[in-house]
Amino acid sequence: MRKFAIIGGGQAGLHIGFALLKAGHAVTLYSDRTPAEILGSRIPSTAFLFNSTLDMERELGLNFWEDLVPYGEGMHVDFRDPTGAIGLTVQGRLEGRKGQALDQRTKFSRWLEEFPKRGGKLVIKAVSVEELDQISAENDLTIVTAGKGNINALFERDDQRSVHTKPPRHLAALLLTGPKLMGDRPWLRVPFRPLRFNFVAGAGEFFSLPFYTHTVGECRSVLFEAIPGGPIDRFQNAQSGEELLEIAKGVIREFSPDDAHHFEDVQLTDPNAWLKGAFTPTIRKPVGRLPSGRFVMGVGDTVVLNDPITGQGSNNAARMSKFVIEKILAMGEGSFTPGWVSDVVDTFWHESGQYTSAFTNALLNPPPPSVMEVLVAASQTPAIADKFMQNFDKPSDYWPWLVDLDLARKFIVDNGGHLAA
Ligand SMILES: Cc1cc2nc3c(=O)[nH]c(=O)nc-3n(C[C@H](O)[C@H](O)[C@H](O)COP(=O)(O)OP(=O)(O)OC[C@H]3O[C@@H](n4cnc5c(N)ncnc54)[C@H](O)[C@@H]3O)c2cc1C
Known part of the structure; x- marks a missing residue:
């Protein structure tokens, strides 16, 4: 011993x-x-x-919480322009690699x-x-x-x-309950319980995950990753969870309007269910x-x-x-x-x-051509989208194609996809 x-x-x-x-x-x-x-x-x-x-x-x-925490079954990702208009949607299942928050x-x-x-x-x-x-x-x-x-x-x-050498994002997060946020299929256009990602060019990202907390049970987290000084960098002066929530609703209405109805009638799970900061x-x-x-x-x-x-x-x-x-x-x-x-x-x-x-x-950066081509192929070919999302469980599986355009194209073809014209 x-x-x-x-x-x-x-x-x-x-x-x-x-x-x-x-x-x-x-x-x-x-x-x-x-x-x-x-x-x-x-x-x-x-x-x-x-x-x-x-x-x-x-x-x-x-x-201990295996049967209580809702599984995240896949990812539904919208890549948006600075106005919030959707340019590309990728939807992939985690299958054997689904997870819990x-x-x-x-x-x-x-x-x-x-x-x-x-x-x-x-x-x-x-x-x-x-x-x-x-x-x-x-x-x-x-x-x-x-x-x-x-x-x-x-x-x-x-x-x-x-x-x-400095924080790439300013962060803000909340745990929320709401009638249109939880359950098996909260997003009707997504045929599974999703990790919901939005990437907004020049502004940052926000994600919502199926979640579990001791204070209320099932809920959803929302995390905002604001590019410092950018248009969603609005959270850092908030003094309370309620204030943070109001800012969050405004950001969602402006940059992801199709998600806004999910955040009507939402509440913090408890007074401590929020954070903000940067590192x-x-x-x-x-x-x-x-x-x-x-x-x-x-x-x-x-x-x-x-x-x-x-x-x-x-x-x-x-x-x-x-x-x-x-x-x-x-x-x-x-x-x-x-x-x-x-x-x-x-x-x-x-x-x-x-x-x-x-x-x-x-x-954290605009995607290089290798990633962009794979994402475009993933938006058309579910097998590629599934693979892309499942690799989150083992990021080394993205290599070597993530950083090599020729190998990225081979990855697309090998998985039944078509190369962009
Ligand atoms: C907003 C946000 C979202 C995130 N989302 C994800 C995600 O989706 N998936 C994911 O995998 N990760 C995520 N993370 C990161 C994840 O939370 C951390 O990487 C993880 O908790 C790190 O584990 P750790 O054990 O290294 O540190 P921690 O889990 O932070 O544990 C460190 C502990 O040490 C204690 N401590 C500190 N100093 C001392 C001391 N001097 N003496 C005694 N105790 C001390 C602290 O209080 C703390 O309890 C997220 C982080 C943030 C901020």
């Missing part, structure tokens, strides 16, 4: 914590908030998990309660760098999964892998050096932080956690070293992380 400490009780920290407990190790997890505080806090995210991530949670016996307040508070029941030690404390030094002295490996918490300053920015996506080096010279390992958003436009943050954190756990368990009794940490995270980056970040960054 080895001793591990984990800082942060979110997607990555709890995933790693439960997996290490299952393997028979001693794990202490530090969370800066109690389960009750998390339940009563503002929403931190509106994360949708794809099937592979759900499978990881199923394997750990953590899928569960309120992180609901999930992490319950998982934190579960952690001591499975033999873990839970400590409620916002860990400082000084305390981290002491914690790392007492454990075989200390893993920092503090998300966007300030402690991630311990990890140096990786200038080669980071492409952003700079950043890739950091995974070895954090402490004042004593000891080191800690970063996992999840702490070291691979992407914009939410492609819904990859939690999915990437889970993929990275699974990868790190496998390497920890494969190591047996050997010592953890900074070199080992760098090797593990480099391998993960090359096999998976780099594709997630590159796919995410690609969608």
Whole structure:
């Protein structure tokens, strides 16, 4: 049995914590908030998990909401011009890769309660760098999964892998209930329960997902990704969820008028069901050096932080956690070293992380010709649309055609599509 400490009780920290407990190790997890505080806090995210991530949670016996959370069965995407007129529609099914979006307040508070029941030690404390030094002295490996918490300053920015120097989007999100938002087929022209995406040229994007929260049960999330200074960048001065909702309705009426009736008679699920803000996506080096010279390992958003436009943050954190756990368990009794940490995270980056970040960054910009041709073909050929949407579950599957026009054309033809004239 080895001793591990984990800082942060979110997607990555709890995933790693439960997996290490299952393997028979001693794990202490530090969370800066109690389960009750998390339940009563503002929403931190509106994360949708794809099937592979759900499978990881199923394997750990953590899928307590399996029968409660409505499945997102596919994606219905409209690409619009700056006035909101639709230029292209792509509709694809997730099929075997359908996913679920569960309120992180609901999930992490319950998982934190579960952690001591499975033999873990839970400590409620916002860990400082000084305390981290002491914690790392007492454990075989200390893993920092503090998300966007300030402690991630311990990890140096990786200038080669980071492409952003400022936030590419200003974000605003809400959880809503409404008679025309929920149920199996809320959008009549979509033959499944959709993740509803709108891309508005020059303005940004907004998405609505089938969702579940402890406060009301089934609901829908809406996330706005506003290009800073652009025409939907209207949310940042809002002082309340109600104010944010009024702005949201105005944006939808103006840029996606065909969706507006879905947002009549909607309500926030609870007074805390909203967020706004911005952050700079950043890739950091995974070895954090402490004042004593000891080191800690970063996992999840702490070291691979992407914009939410492609819904990859939690999915990437889970993929990275699974990868790190496998390497920890494969190591047996050997010592953890900074070199080992760098090797593990480099391998993960090359096999998976780099594709997630590159796919995410690609969608923040106007699509290159390779993507544009595939999207046009996807609008005409369902098999291509399905493949495009299913690859969200494993972004490396977009390669190599995502960045190569000839290979993109081959991908279209191989999947029964026609090349644009
Ligand atoms: C608006 C929005 C929408 C999103 N949508 C999606 C989506 O659709 N799909 C998707 O996969 N991802 C999505 N994400 C991203 C996703 O929420 C994150 O990537 C994911 O939660 C990261 O997991 P993590 O464990 O690294 O960090 P977190 O889940 O943020 O957990 C970190 C935890 O550490 C705690 N902590 C911080 N500092 C300390 C400290 N010093 N001591 C102790 N505890 C500490 C924090 O309070 C927090 O509880 C979205 C994010 C946003 C903002």
